[in-house]
Amino acid sequence: MSRPLILILGDQLCEELELLANAPADAVVALCEVKAEGEYVPHHPQKIVLILSAMRHFADTLRDKGYQVHYSRLDDDDNRQDLLQEAERLADAYGCDEIRVTHPGEWRLLERIQRRGTRWRLYDDTRFYCSIAEFGEWLEGRRRFRMEDFYRQMRKRTGLLMEEDEPAGGQWNFDHDNRRPVDSGLQFPEPPRHRRDAITREVQALVEAQFGDHFGTLDGFNWAVTRRQALGDLRHFVAHALPDFGTYQDAISDADPWLFHSRLSASLNIGLLSPREVCDAAVEAWRREEAPINAVEGFVRQILGWREYVRGIYWQRMPHYKRANRLDARRGLPDFYWTADTDLRCVRRALEMTRDNAYAHHIQRLMITGNFALLCGVAPAALCDWYLAVYVDAFEWVELPNTLGMTLYADGGYLGSKPYCASGKYIDRMSDHCRQCRYDVKQVTGEGACPFNSLYWHFLERHRERLRGNHRMKLIYGSWGRMQEDKRAAILDQAERFLRSIHFEAPYGQGDHAEGYRRH
Numbered sequence: 001m002s003r004p005l006i007l008i009l010g011d012q013l014c015e016e017l018e019l020l021a022n023a024p025a026d027a028v029v030a031l032c033e034v035k036a037e038g039e040y041v042p043h044h045p046q047k048i049v050l051i052l053s054a055m056r057h058f059a060d061t062l063r064d065k066g067y068q069v070h071y072s073r074l075d076d077d078d079n080r081q082d083l084l085q086e087a088e089r090l091a092d093a094y095g096c097d098e099i100r101v102t103h104p105g106e107w108r109l110l111e112r113i114q115r116r117g118t119r120w121r122l123y124d125d126t127r128f129y130c131s132i133a134e135f136g137e138w139l140e141g142r143r144r145f146r147m148e149d150f151y152r153q154m155r156k157r158t159g160l161l162m163e164e165d166e167p168a169g170g171q172w173n174f175d176h177d178n179r180r181p182v183d184s185g186l187q188f189p190e191p192p193r194h195r196r197d198a199i200t201r202e203v204q205a206l207v208e209a210q211f212g213d214h215f216g217t218l219d220g221f222n223w224a225v226t227r228r229q230a231l232g233d234l235r236h237f238v239a240h241a242l243p244d245f246g247t248y249q250d251a252i253s254d255a256d257p258w259l260f261h262s263r264l265s266a267s268l269n270i271g272l273l274s275p276r277e278v279c280d281a282a283v284e285a286w287r288r289e290e291a292p293i294n295a296v297e298g299f300v301r302q303i304l305g306w307r308e309y310v311r312g313i314y315w316q317r318m319p320h321y322k323r324a325n326r327l328d329a330r331r332g333l334p335d336f337y338w339t340a341d342t343d344l345r346c347v348r349r350a351l352e353m354t355r356d357n358a359y360a361h362h363i364q365r366l367m368i369t370g371n372f373a374l375l376c377g378v379a380p381a382a383l384c385d386w387y388l389a390v391y392v393d394a395f396e397w398v399e400l401p402n403t404l405g406m407t408l409y410a411d412g413g414y415l416g417s418k419p420y421c422a423s424g425k426y427i428d429r430m431s432d433h434c435r436q437c438r439y440d441v442k443q444v445t446g447e448g449a450c451p452f453n454s455l456y457w458h459f460l461e462r463h464r465e466r467l468r469g470n471h472r473m474k475l476i477y478g479s480w481g482r483m484q485e486d487k488r489a490a491i492l493d494q495a496e497r498f499l500r501s502i503h504f505e506a507p508y509g510q511g512d513h514a515e516g517y518r519r520h
Contacts, residue, residue: 004121005030005096007087009109010037010051011395012102012125013058014271015065019100019123028094029067031055033074035081035210040108041389044216045207046223046358050392053203053225054270061227070094074206084112091119103132105269106396107318127274128308129154135312146417148173150312151305160279160300161286161293168286173301174294178246181430186248188256189240191263194222194229215338215390220356223266223392230264230272237262238285246295250363252431254345257353261361262299265393268307275303302362310401313415322384324404326412327419327463329377332505333386337369344451345437346427347372358392363430365391370407371422375455376499377462379507380410418472421459424450445494457488458495 006019006029023029033055038048052074059071072079072086080086091099103125104110113120124131130138138153139145152172155161161168196204204218224230237245241260248260267273282299285291314321336342340351350364360369365387373383384403388394405415424441428434434441434450443449444457460467460480468477480488 002097003027003095004098004100005087005091005094007032007099007101008055008058009083009102009104010055011105011270012127013054014127014274015061016126016274017102017123017271018126019102020062020067023067027068027100028090028096029062029069030072030087030090031059031069032072032079032083032086032090034072034079034083034086035074037083038211041385042214043211043388044354044358044390044392045211045214045218046216046221047392047394048207048211048214049200049203049218049221050223050225050266050358051270052207053200054272056199056203057226074210083109084116088116088119105398107314107322108396111319127271128311129158129275129304130308130312132312132315135308136316139312139316147305147309150309151301154304154308158304160283160304161297169293169297172297174246174297177294178249178298179430180247180251182248182251182253182259182432184432188253188259189236191222191258192229192232192236194224194232196221200225216355216358223358224272227272230267233262233264233267234273234278234281237264238281238291242282242285242291242295242299244295246292246298249298250430252346252361252363252368252427252433254349254432254436257357257359257361259361263359268303269393269395269398275307279303307398310405310415311397313401313405314397317411317414321404321411322381322400324411324414325380326410327377327408327466329374329379329408329410330507331377331379331382332507333373333378333382334376335503335505337386343438344372345439346431346433349433354390358390360391365402366407366420367422367426367430370403371420372452372455374408374419374421375452375459376502376504377459378408378504380404380408382505383408413470418470419459419463419467421456422452423456424452427452445490449494451495451498454491454495454498457491458499461488461492 004024004027006023006027008029008031033052056071059069063069070090072090080089087099097119098121099119100121100123101113102123104113113122138150155167204221208218224233241262245260251259253259264273264278268275268278279300282291282296286293286296337351340348340355342348346368350360350368354360370383384400387403388396388399401415405411407420409416409419424434428441439450440448441450444453457480460476464477467473
């Protein structure tokens with residue numbers, strides 16, 4: 001009988017993995033820190049510390065459970081610094097003729113594993129509600145494959161927020177209750193503070209030495225690196241933030257990065273929490289009447305609906321999905337995405353929060369940094385690699401569809417029915433940024449006019465032939481067409497002058513990785 005090497009990836013830190021549950025007694029479990037995984041994009045130092053510290057803690061947990069564990073450290077002299085090469089070195093060293101690994105979360109790794117031959121054996125990732133195969137079956141033969149349809153089927157299948165055959169509360173979606181902006185004087189719950197133990201401190205010193213030139217600071221690191229800490233974050237969210245999460249889930253604060261958001265996505269994505277236990281905890285709070293239905297339904301939809309849906313889309317559409325660029329956007333990233341040196345208040349605050357926390361919530365990503373990139377014509381590959389690099393919860397299966405499809409409409413509407421483009425009016429309605437900005441959100445042209453306003457119309461004019469047939473865009477194109485010609489010309493000139501004032505990095509090729517970004 002063969003002796004397997006079981007390779008655990010840094011985003012699979014879960015004891016319930018199928019290949020662990022079925023591991024023979026003589027199996028060697030390997031976790032490998034390698035430099036290549038920190039550099040294929042320049043990951044935020046907090047993201048690298050989170051993953052490496054969580055891996056080291058998880059290795060200790062497995063040892064305590066009786067597994068034979070080999071842990072390759074980043075600074076080991078014999079480390080190959082490439083994940084698959086290091087796994088093969090260990091398999092040879094331990095006399096293992098088979099390497100078992102759970103299906104990775106990024107196509108680049110899956111493709112490399114499949115090329116390595118029969119020594120490698122893939123196992124399904126059973127941490128999700130819906131398998132890749134099941135999602136493919138759901139897509140088959142459908143002319144419409146919107147998330148809402150998938151979400152309703154998943155509700156029925158799991159019974160989450162269902163009362164017999166009907167949705168709890170009498171409706172599937174409570175979005176109309178979940179669009180309130182921040183109120184003056186509103187108090188947000190402080191996240192729990194996680195102690196940095198000796199393992200985390202050692203990892204932090206290592207990351208500062210090895211990846212110190214990457215964008216981001218480690219000063220505010222406060223992410224859960226153990227399952228115990230992650231469960232503490234879940235309990236805190238359910239007790240202190242979930243009751244108001246729904247109402248303010250689309251709001252943006254100039255001062256507070258967290259608001260009522262859960263901060264659980266990183267723990268979910270690396271395996272410290274399961275989507276089932278997170279959704280169950282939220283639903284139980286509703287059943288105990290400790291959180292309203294609009295909050296719980298909105299939260300469950302993000303996990304059971306959107307998270308599962310984008311994973312399915314990713315694996316059904318890759319690898320060609322990553323090369324999609326239906327709006328033919330060619331600009332590189334604005335250089336201030338790496339420095340936060342911009343007088344656009346909303347953009348600067350989103351970038352500062354990203355730099356300091358490796359985090360910005362979904363509306364900041366979609367409607368501020370993403371919307372700005374969309375309006376400016378930033379190439380999908382440039383923004384996708386930036387998001388993958390700077391956010392602590394970003395792994396390509398979840399990041400790419402959200403950025404390329406939802407944010408940039410680069411798939412031509414496969415994921416979203418319209419571009420999520422917006423003028424400054426949306427940002428003013430949902431945030432308190434504009435009152436502190438040097439630009440006037442009510443002006444479209446002239447000195448001091450908010451750049452989002454002219455960029456919005458410039459984007460619509462640029463893509464008029466592609467978008468005016470979209471039924472959700474007809475009203476806005478009607479408004480544009482009714483404007484006086486000289487007014488339209490002034491708006492387009494305002495946008496062109498602003499675009500010329502921005503330093504964009506070199507134009508990006510389709511599907512390329514940001515090799516040049518390492519210097520940041």
